[in-house]
Ligand code: SF4
């Protein structure tokens with residue numbers, strides 16, 4: 001079987017297979033995402049980042065909006081050759097991308113303009129254009145959404161991730177981070193000790209204590225990589241008391 005080495009363009013790493021093809025069919029599942037708000041077409045292409053180098057993005061861009069900007073920049077390298085399809089027939093709501101709840105929406109949408117597609121679908125599910133942080137990055141970079149005919153709505157069809165129920169500007173979030181947070185906690189009773197969570201943590205916030213992984217909440221930057229990789233439903237989310245006061249379930 002032919003192997004395709006990673007290549008780099010504009011500082012972004014991707015599989016050289018992407019250079020060999022005329023078109024990339026980018027099929028994204030509509031999911032809520034605890035860090036970027038939603039996973040749609042732009043975010044889905046981030047799957048071309050080879051191996052474990054995704055982790056370094058979380059380490060280098062710990063703030064959710066910064067990560068959204070980087071994913072959008074990554075998309076910009078290859079986005080011109082994509083045909084994008086969003087499958088929201090059965091979507092995911094709540095604490096996605098890995099711990100949400102399935103919801104039937106019956107939405108399928110496609111376009112060669114991934115950003116426009118993402119924004120249109122975001123509106124269809126009743127969320128603001130900027131809720132998906134990759135779309136926010138595109139809009140901040142000058143993407144003009146005025147040609148989209150789907151009107152903005154205000155009633156969300158989706159349960160939002162706990163981490164996105166309260167919006168704080170980045171500078172306030174930095175100041176208030178000690179008091180307002182949603183952080184992972186290992187559930188030893190379901191943990192199978194595979195240690196995937198530990199390997200996925202970009203800031204080494206997970207260590208082994210009494211044979212089980214343990215999250216150092218002071219080190220944790222709330223990237224939810226561990227939450228995403230755990231296949232045993234063994235990572236719960238702890239909310240700080242102030243988060244509980246300010247955000248009702
Ligand atoms: S990934 Fe999940 S099952 Fe594996 S060690 Fe971590 S918490 Fe346990």
Ligand code: SF4
Pocket residue numbers: 184200201202203204205206215219220221222223224225226227
């Ligand atoms: S403990 Fe989990 S959420 Fe916290 S930084 Fe590590 S991988 Fe991210």
